[in-house]
Amino acid sequence: xxxxxxxxxxxxxxxxxxxxxxxxxxxxxxxxxxxxxxxxxxxxxxxxxxxxxxxxxxxxxxxxxxxxxxxxxxxxxxxxxxxxxxxxxxxxxxxxxxxxxxxxxxxxxxxxxxxxxxxxxxxxxxxxxxxxxxxxxxxxxxxxxxxxxxxxxxxxxxxxxxxxxxxxxxxxxxxxxxxxxxxxxxxxxxxxxxxxxxxxxxxxxxxxxxxxxxxxxxxxxxxxxxxxxxxxxxxxxxxxxxxxxxxxxxxxxxxxxxxxxxxxxxxxxxxxxxxxxxxxxxxxxxxxxxxxxxxxxxxxxxxxxxxxxxxxxxxxxxxxxxxxxxxxxxxxxxxxxxxxxxxxxxxxxxxxxxxxxxxxxxxxxxxxxxxxxxxxxxxxxxxxxxxxxxxxxxxxxxxxxxxxxxxxxxxxxxxxxxxxxxxxxxxxxxxxxxxxxxxxxxxx
Amino acid sequence: xxxxxxxxxxxxxxxxxxxxxxxxxxxxxxxxxxxxxxxxxxxxxxxxxxxxxxxxxxxxxxxxxxxxxxxxxxxxxxxxxxxxxxxxxxxxxxxxxxxxxxxxxxxxxxxxxxxxxxxxxxxxxxxxxxxxxxxxxxxxxxxxxxxxxxxxxxxxxxxxxxxxxxxxxxxxxxxxxxxxxxxxxxxxxxxxxxxxxxxxxxxxxxxxxxxxxxxxxxxxxxxxxxxxxxxxxxxxxxxxxxxxxxxxxxxxxxxxxxxxxxxxxxxxxxxxxxxxxxxxxxxxxxxxxxxxxxxxxxxxxxxxxxxxxxxxxxxxxxxxxxxxxxxxxxxxxxxxxxxxxxxxxxxxxxxxxxxxxxxxxxxxxxxxxxxxxxxxxxxxxxxxxxxxxxxxxxxxxxxxxxxxxxxxxxxxxxxxxxxxxxxxxxxxxxxxxxxxxxxxxxxx
Numbered sequence: 001x002x003x004x005x006x007x008x009x010x011x012x013x014x015x016x017x018x019x020x021x022x023x024x025x026x027x028x029x030x031x032x033x034x035x036x037x038x039x040x041x042x043x044x045x046x047x048x049x050x051x052x053x054x055x056x057x058x059x060x061x062x063x064x065x066x067x068x069x070x071x072x073x074x075x076x077x078x079x080x081x082x083x084x085x086x087x088x089x090x091x092x093x094x095x096x097x098x099x100x101x102x103x104x105x106x107x108x109x110x111x112x113x114x115x116x117x118x119x120x121x122x123x124x125x126x127x128x129x130x131x132x133x134x135x136x137x138x139x140x141x142x143x144x145x146x147x148x149x150x151x152x153x154x155x156x157x158x159x160x161x162x163x164x165x166x167x168x169x170x171x172x173x174x175x176x177x178x179x180x181x182x183x184x185x186x187x188x189x190x191x192x193x194x195x196x197x198x199x200x201x202x203x204x205x206x207x208x209x210x211x212x213x214x215x216x217x218x219x220x221x222x223x224x225x226x227x228x229x230x231x232x233x234x235x236x237x238x239x240x241x242x243x244x245x246x247x248x249x250x251x252x253x254x255x256x257x258x259x260x261x262x263x264x265x266x267x268x269x270x271x272x273x274x275x276x277x278x279x280x281x282x283x284x285x286x287x288x289x290x291x292x293x294x295x296x297x298x299x300x301x302x303x304x305x306x307x308x309x310x311x312x313x314x315x316x317x318x319x320x321x322x323x324x325x326x327x328x329x330x331x332x333x334x335x336x337x338x339x340x341x342x343x344x345x346x347x348x349x350x351x352x353x354x355x356x357x358x359x360x361x362x363x364x365x366x367x368x369x370x371x372x373x374x375x376x377x378x379x380x381x382x383x384x385x386x387x388x389x390x391x392x393x394x395x396x397x398x399x400x401x402x403x404x405x406x407x408x409x410x411x412x413x414x415x416x417x418x419x420x421x422x423x424x425x426x427x428x429x430x431x432x433x434x435x436x437x438x439x440x441x442x443x444x
Numbered sequence: 445x446x447x448x449x450x451x452x453x454x455x456x457x458x459x460x461x462x463x464x465x466x467x468x469x470x471x472x473x474x475x476x477x478x479x480x481x482x483x484x485x486x487x488x489x490x491x492x493x494x495x496x497x498x499x500x501x502x503x504x505x506x507x508x509x510x511x512x513x514x515x516x517x518x519x520x521x522x523x524x525x526x527x528x529x530x531x532x533x534x535x536x537x538x539x540x541x542x543x544x545x546x547x548x549x550x551x552x553x554x555x556x557x558x559x560x561x562x563x564x565x566x567x568x569x570x571x572x573x574x575x576x577x578x579x580x581x582x583x584x585x586x587x588x589x590x591x592x593x594x595x596x597x598x599x600x601x602x603x604x605x606x607x608x609x610x611x612x613x614x615x616x617x618x619x620x621x622x623x624x625x626x627x628x629x630x631x632x633x634x635x636x637x638x639x640x641x642x643x644x645x646x647x648x649x650x651x652x653x654x655x656x657x658x659x660x661x662x663x664x665x666x667x668x669x670x671x672x673x674x675x676x677x678x679x680x681x682x683x684x685x686x687x688x689x690x691x692x693x694x695x696x697x698x699x700x701x702x703x704x705x706x707x708x709x710x711x712x713x714x715x716x717x718x719x720x721x722x723x724x725x726x727x728x729x730x731x732x733x734x735x736x737x738x739x740x741x742x743x744x745x746x747x748x749x750x751x752x753x754x755x756x757x758x759x760x761x762x763x764x765x766x767x768x769x770x771x772x773x774x775x776x777x778x779x780x781x782x783x784x785x786x787x788x789x790x791x792x793x794x795x796x797x798x799x800x801x802x803x804x805x806x807x808x809x810x811x812x813x814x815x816x817x818x819x820x821x822x823x824x825x826x827x828x829x830x831x832x833x834x835x836x837x838x839x840x841x842x843x844x845x846x847x848x849x850x851x852x853x854x855x856x857x858x859x860x861x862x863x864x865x866x867x868x869x870x871x872x873x874x875x876x877x878x879x880x881x882x883x884x885x886x887x888x
Contacts (some may be wrong), residue, residue: 003618012672013485013589013672013674015472015482016472016473016482016487016672016682017468017469017470017471017472017473017476018672018674018676018681019676020464020469020676024461024487025461025462027461027466028459028460029460029461029707032461038460038489039488039489039494040486040487040488040494040497040498041459041486041488042484042485042486042487043484043485044484044485044488045483047767049485050483050505053484053501053504054484056715057497059544060497061494061497088492100709116695137803145649168847168848207735226456226506228456228460228462228464230457230462231459232462233461237462239462240517276661289740289761291740292543294744294746295746295747295748295752295756295759296735296739296740296742296759296761297740297744298740299738299739299740299743299763300738300740300741300759301855302739303739303740303763304739304849304853306814306815306816306847307816308739308763310765311765312739312763312764313761313763313764313767314742314760314761314762314763314764314771315739315760315761315766316758316759316760316761316771317733317740317747317756317758317759317760317761318742318758319743319747319752319753319756319757319758319759320753320756320757320758320759320801322802323757323758323801326800326801326802327758327760327771327800327801350532355730356770356771357764357767357770357771358766358770360717370750372750372751373748381558402615402816405748406752409748
């Protein structure tokens with residue numbers, strides 16, 4: 001039997017699209033991991049009647065658990081605890097121990113802003129300590145406590161997990177919530193599914209659809225596997241959810257996909273291309289970049305994770321042609337002969353980055369990000385990339401990427417990450433390179 | 445009287461958090477612009493009973509308009525048109541003209557993939573041409589038509605605008621939908637609100653709350669203005685919605701905020717700091733960057749918009765200390781004396797970027813992004829920034845930024861954008877600089 005859940009995200013700024021909701025997708029993934037089926041995700045503003053209506057709707061939809069985010073602050077438009085108490089049929093009561101705990105948390109702030117009104121603070125503090133009677137209180141990570149609220153004795157209905165809105169508070173408090181007796185009691189019926197993630201790069205989504213059809217007609221058993229494919233930032237993700245006793249089936253499916261897509265399957269254990277490249281580089285390699293159309297995005301992506309200083313030496317943003325010459329040492333004659341967007345310039349940029357920064361590997365990117373600057377010969381989306389390493393090791397590609405300026409820039413960085421990965425695996429153009437000095441990879 | 449709306453986003457990939465929903469926030473903003481109150485935004489998977497339950501919930505909540513996105517494709521799990529027909533009490537019928545139109549659209553694809561099964565295509569094509577009787581059909585931008593579906597004759601209930609999932613199809617089709625007679629009829633009661641946006645940088649949100657209280661107690665009339673404040677990427681946004689006859693009140697509020705926050709109010713017409721800096725730079729200036737902890741993010745942000753090549757010459761990513769010396773010409777003795785994270789190094793980076801790229805302005809950033817590398821003297825979040833220009837013009841700051849690595853990097857770039865803006869307005873440290881060579885701006 002499966003457990004059903006609903007998510008209720010509160011906040012007028014989220015509903016109005018002013019800030020984007022990071023909690024809904026995060027909570028959805030966590031529920032999925034626990035084998036809980038999410039039925040509805042609802043966003044409402046800070047209006048008590050809309051919030052209550054949404055809770056009652058979820059109750060009628062027979063969910064076992066509702067997770068709410070937001071509306072736990074000290075001000076008058078923070079209504080969640082009160083509305084959830086009403087929904088669960090539990091009286092709001094002052095939790096004095098919690099009141100003292102919150103007072104301790106805000107004490108340092110009161111020192112920083114001594115001009116604040118004491119009485120106003122006390123009453124805000126008290127408001128945050130009023131919780132539904134019988135609820136399990138989750139210790140605050142910020143100043144707001146969370147709650148796990150079962151329906152009142154003798155009542156039927158979902159258990160409500162009440163979490164604060166800031167993601168850095170919500171996330172650790174969710175981990176605490178799932179450990180509570182009340183949460184466990186509400187989700188006992190849950191089948192714990194397993195999930196397998198495969199990631200591929202360099203083939204269109206339709207090829208995966210064709211593979212699934214072919215496997216089915218070859219008699220590879222796929223029933224019992226809930227397979228979702230999805231195209232994300234140019235990569236294809238195949239997520240498969242299955243019950244523990246379908247593990248063998250999944251192994252068979254994985255083997256079949258691996259056999260058919262050896263070239264493009266790069267991850268079978270949910271690791272990302274960023275994980276793989278970071279791991280490869282931290283095995284004693286170093287990298288430097290020279291970017292034109294991506295304007296620093298590759299360097300930014302490589303330095304996103306802690307510890308990147310061990311292998312990222314630095315980069316050059318050579319947006320201007322003069323900068324390509326001056327910073328990366330590109331021969332102006334090469335630009336004149338082939339144009340700034342050419343595999344020749346990409347190679348010169350990769351070599352320049354590598355030499356200027358004395359790195360083991362250099363990456364060069366040059367392209368037409370658009371919306372202007374495209375020509376018939378070099379349309380918007382044309383991007384030339386090269387990775388160079390010690391000796392004559394080099395991997396160079398020219399690709400045509402779809403989408404707008406933002407998409408072309410983002411996708412270019414993904415292509416560069418995959419090229420870096422391949423070079424670190426030992427792949428390079430070597431004698432296989434075509435006479436024109438370039439080869440195409442399928443661009444998605 | 446106001447018009448109320450609901451948004452229903454469909455799609456298992458969106459509900460499961462695998463892809464993030466861009467349509468909900470976009471539609472929300474469009475409704476808001478038209479003065480339509482959004483009550484609920486619901487995300488459901490591709491399950492007919494969940495979809496119908498959500499529509500019925502919105503119907504009970506007395507919304508006048510429901511906008512749906514997704515579920516209009518040719519496959520069996522694309523259910524929206526059928527479910528909406530049922531909800532509105534209208535029979536699904538084949539629209540033959542629409543069937544021919546879709547056939548024309550997909551004809552070129554059939555040429556590209558001749559191996560596809562003709563009968564399968566014909567039946568998919570026909571499925572997409574089955575629409576609720578009496579609905580207004582919106583011409584497809586991709587292959588899927590949109591719909592505006594009023595309740596059946598004699599029935600009460602919301603009018604449903606049915607749009608496809610891909611944002612590049614949904615957005616132009618929304619513009620067509622609002623022109624239809626059926627949409628207008630459903631929203632006649634709408635008051636068209638006006639909206640004013642003010643943006644501030646460099647003060648805490650609590651200061652704005654204090655200003656609002658002070659204005660109220662000074663008798664500045666604020667009723668009739670619906671004021672929302674929100675902290676976004678370190679900037680404060682004050683969004684005010686009001687009826688046209690409250691224009692005078694809003695002018696008064698704007699004047700009062702301007703008077704109190706002259707130093708930190710940078711935009712009163714919804715322009716962003718990126719708009720402002722781009723406009724200032726394109727008036728004949730040029731810029732170059734040298735970034736350590738932000739790893740290229742400032743260069744990437746400056747080159748995000750088309751036309752940036754006119755003023756962004758390039759940048760240096762000097763993650764490694766050796767790169768700071770080698771690429772940006774920072775004196776190793778300065779690093780040894782003050783540490784890599786110091787205002788002195790920030791100044792040297794700004795100067796180095798400016799000189800190496802021969803730019804009018806140079807920006808240097810160095811800091812501790814974390815999670816490691818912090819010390820008592822230089823904790824995680826400490827970031828030193830400098831902008832240098834012709835002559836001795838220079839603006840240098842040391843700030844302590846909150847949040848994790850991602851937030852510190854992102855916030856640093858925002859601080860740099862505001863410093864660049866101020867220098868382009870003619871502000872610089874000049875004689876006001878403190879003996880230590882640094883001044884603090886409030887860090888948020």
